[in-house]
Amino acid sequence: MIESNRLRIAIQKSGRLSKESQQLLKSCGVKFTVNEQRLIAHADNMPIDLLRVRDDDIPGLVMDGVVDLGIIGENVLEEEQIERQTMSKPAECLKLRQLDFGSCRLSLAVPTEFSYKNASSLEGLRIATSYPNLLRRYMEQQGIGYRDCMLKGSVEVAPRAGLADGICDLVSTGATLEANGLYETDVIYRSMACIIQSTQTQTSVKQALIDKILSRINGVIRARESKYIMLHAPNATLEQIVALLPGAERPTVLPLSHDSNRVAVHAVSTEDLFWDTMEQLTALGASSILVMPIEKMMG
Ligand SMILES: Nc1ncnc2c1ncn2[C@@H]1O[C@H](COP(=O)(O)OP(=O)(O)OP(=O)(O)O)[C@@H](O)[C@H]1O
Numbered sequence: 001m002i003e004s005n006r007l008r009i010a011i012q013k014s015g016r017l018s019k020e021s022q023q024l025l026k027s028c029g030v031k032f033t034v035n036e037q038r039l040i041a042h043a044d045n046m047p048i049d050l051l052r053v054r055d056d057d058i059p060g061l062v063m064d065g066v067v068d069l070g071i072i073g074e075n076v077l078e079e080e081q082i083e084r085q086t087m088s089k090p091a092e093c094l095k096l097r098q099l100d101f102g103s104c105r106l107s108l109a110v111p112t113e114f115s116y117k118n119a120s121s122l123e124g125l126r127i128a129t130s131y132p133n134l135l136r137r138y139m140e141q142q143g144i145g146y147r148d149c150m151l152k153g154s155v156e157v158a159p160r161a162g163l164a165d166g167i168c169d170l171v172s173t174g175a176t177l178e179a180n181g182l183y184e185t186d187v188i189y190r191s192m193a194c195i196i197q198s199t200q201t202q203t204s205v206k207q208a209l210i211d212k213i214l215s216r217i218n219g220v221i222r223a224r225e226s227k228y229i230m231l232h233a234p235n236a237t238l239e240q241i242v243a244l245l246p247g248a249e250r251p252t253v254l255p256l257s258h259d260s261n262r263v264a265v266h267a268v269s270t271e272d273l274f275w276d277t278m279e280q281l282t283a284l285g286a287s288s289i290l291v292m293p294i295e296k297m298m299g
Pocket residue numbers: 012013014015016017053054055056072073074075076102103104170171172173191192193
């Protein structure tokens with residue numbers, strides 16, 4: 001690790017993970033301003049530096065101990081790990097936790113006119129991908145021989161351009177596949193963003209700061225997944241109403257002034273309250289139902 005008493009965190013400079021990575025750190029109380037031209041952003045209120053890089057570089061920076069933490073898609077992490085293992089390079093890092101964004105899957109896809117039965121339909125054919133290691137692992141598991149066409153971008157256009165017969169690329173809504181006349185056949189890897197730590201973090205001061213950030217991330221994600229619910233419930237249906245609140249434990253029940261037939265119920269729910277549950281609550285006589293976001297949670 002290059003000596004520095006400031007914690008270094010690598011995040012994607014620009015792309016699918018950059019806004020949410022920055023937002024997550026801001027929600028954890030790290031104050032910084034990003035200058036689009038600059039590689040490094042220094043936090044004003046904590047000894048933390050953010051390194052803004054291509055996402056492909058993040059796992060290597062963490063595994064080589066150049067930075068302490070990184071926020072990265074599990075797909076890129078796993079790809080780099082296999083790559084480094086094959087080349088006998090350091091491939092160790094600690095996955096601290098999965099995050100709540102960057103959800104996508106790595107899938108095989110073929111042109112709409114391709115008659116596909118299973119992965120063996122691709123035997124001997126050429127597959128374009130930016131993830132040669134994850135693709136190879138899957139095809140080896142299936143016992144299928146294929147040819148690689150390594151592309152860093154524009155993978156979806158490869159079949160139409162005559163470069164490959166099929167592709168192995170990231171899918172979220174499927175809109176990009178559809179726009180390119182392709183359909184998804186096999187999901188080979190499901191991915192979310194995650195936060196990783198170098199195994200070389202040296203000082204206890206830095207480790208304490210990492211522990212603090214991680215505990216705050218846990219709080220931010222728990223809060224994002226939770227809702228604060230307030231409603232008025234008739235005494236007669238109180239039990240049924242409380243039972244309908246998703247994941248709510250021990251709600252607070254308060255008397256209402258000038259109304260002895262109803263009570264106010266306040267509860268923290270670990271899930272969103274969906275419209276159909278709201279309608280069931282109303283059918284049980286609940287009124288003044290308020291569902292509010294929670295900003296922070298701890299303890
Ligand atoms: N459509 C998507 N929806 C949600 N998450 C996605 C989607 N596509 C990719 N991701 C996740 O975001 C990560 C970054 O995707 P992005 O397309 O920004 O990468 P990139 O083009 O390789 O960027 P870079 O310029 O940093 O190399 C992916 O590795 C994956 O984990």
